[in-house]
Amino acid sequence: MSTSNEVTGADSAPDDPGAEEPAAGSSARAANESASEAATGAPSGTTAVPDQATAPDTPPRDVSDGRPETSYDAHFRVWRGDPEGGRLEDFTVEVNEGEVVLDIIHRLQATQAGDLAVRWNCKAGKCGSCSAEINGRPRLLCMTRMSTFERADVVTVTPLRAFPVVRDLVTDVSYNYTKAREIPSFVPPAELAPGEYRMQQEDVERSQEFRKCIECFLCQDTCHVVRDHEENKQSFAGPRFLMRQAELDMHPLDAAEEQGLDRKTSAQEEHGLGYCNITKCCTEVCPEGIRITDNALIPMKERVADRKYDPLVWLGNKIRRRS
Numbered sequence: 001m002s003t004s005n006e007v008t009g010a011d012s013a014p015d016d017p018g019a020e021e022p023a024a025g026s027s028a029r030a031a032n033e034s035a036s037e038a039a040t041g042a043p044s045g046t047t048a049v050p051d052q053a054t055a056p057d058t059p060p061r062d063v064s065d066g067r068p069e070t071s072y073d074a075h076f077r078v079w080r081g082d083p084e085g086g087r088l089e090d091f092t093v094e095v096n097e098g099e100v101v102l103d104i105i106h107r108l109q110a111t112q113a114g115d116l117a118v119r120w121n122c123k124a125g126k127c128g129s130c131s132a133e134i135n136g137r138p139r140l141l142c143m144t145r146m147s148t149f150e151r152a153d154v155v156t157v158t159p160l161r162a163f164p165v166v167r168d169l170v171t172d173v174s175y176n177y178t179k180a181r182e183i184p185s186f187v188p189p190a191e192l193a194p195g196e197y198r199m200q201q202e203d204v205e206r207s208q209e210f211r212k213c214i215e216c217f218l219c220q221d222t223c224h225v226v227r228d229h230e231e232n233k234q235s236f237a238g239p240r241f242l243m244r245q246a247e248l249d250m251h252p253l254d255a256a257e258e259q260g261l262d263r264k265t266s267a268q269e270e271h272g273l274g275y276c277n278i279t280k281c282c283t284e285v286c287p288e289g290i291r292i293t294d295n296a297l298i299p300m301k302e303r304v305a306d307r308k309y310d311p312l313v314w315l316g317n318k319i320r321r322r323s
């Protein structure tokens with residue numbers, strides 16, 4: 001997760017694309033008005049009288065305040081603070097058609113809260129930077145459409161709860177990088193040179209799903225094992241990194257075991273696979289739709305149980321280890 005666009009309002013105002021939002025909003029509004037002008041033949045800013053014979057069922061546009069009827073004022077409640085503490089601040093802020101929560105946060109930076117800190121990069125659901133909690137649910141700010149809320153709803157935006165706050169909506173997610181470093185990477189097979197690797201398409205597709213991960217850490221944030229129990233972080237890698245272990249364990253070319261690394265035992269005994277009680281909360285919040293629990297964690301648990309309790313598998317492993 002890059003931090004190149006950690007925006008702290010006024011500090012970064014000259015280069016802050018968010019600061020251009022009002023202009024973008026204005027031009028969008030101007031575009032709307034031009035489109036309306038073309039459609040009705042009336043200049044923007046005036047109320048066109050619809051032709052009764054052809055008038056659509058929808059009511060005429062309200063232009064009394066110069067805004068299209070798709071524009072409205074929303075009630076936002078945003079957490080402001082730092083590691084010492086903070087509070088929720090209320091804002092009334094303009095929302096336009098097609099906007100996402102990140103647009104509104106940018107508008108707040110540009111108009112009312114110049115020093116509001118938020119982390120983001122791509123605004124396309126691909127970098128995993130803009131993770132936060134919206135009305136208590138872990139979500140990407142840039143992929144949460146304002147149209148999912150009623151106009152009267154209060155939209156509450158808070159930082160990820162499982163990680164320490166840096167400032168406002170920015171959290172310190174280094175727990176995840178620590179866990180990532182603890183997992184040994186793919187071990188190439190000794191007898192094959194790069195370029196000679198061959199896999200069944202079925203095996204490629206199985207791990208392809210896990211490769212879609214954008215490392216937004218929403219699954220890590222939502223998992224109750226660490227969300228409410230800071231003390232578990234030491235011994236629990238979290239769904240994203242247990243999934244990584246499961247992916248490597250099912251990789252047909254991974255030669256970890258030949259090197260004495262048993263990924264199943266490692267997942268269970270060093271990275272806390274046993275803490276997971278397959279509630280599937282991680283799967284529910286994953287913006288990539290990865291079936292973390294069904295396709296990674298449960299199969300991994302089954303393989304761990306096979307290894308430990310199936311007498312034939314147990315015997316086979318003993319023999320293999322001796323030879």
Ligand code: SF4
Pocket residue numbers: 222223224225238239275276277278279280281282283293297
């Ligand atoms: S399924 Fe397991 S890893 Fe996922 S949220 Fe539940 S306990 Fe955590």
Ligand code: SF4
Pocket residue numbers: 212213214215216217218219220240282285286287288289290292
């Ligand atoms: S598995 Fe899904 S929720 Fe978890 S970090 Fe990856 S993309 Fe985000």
Ligand code: FES
Pocket residue numbers: 120121122123124125126127128129130131140141142143
């Ligand atoms: S800004 Fe990249 S995922 Fe939201």
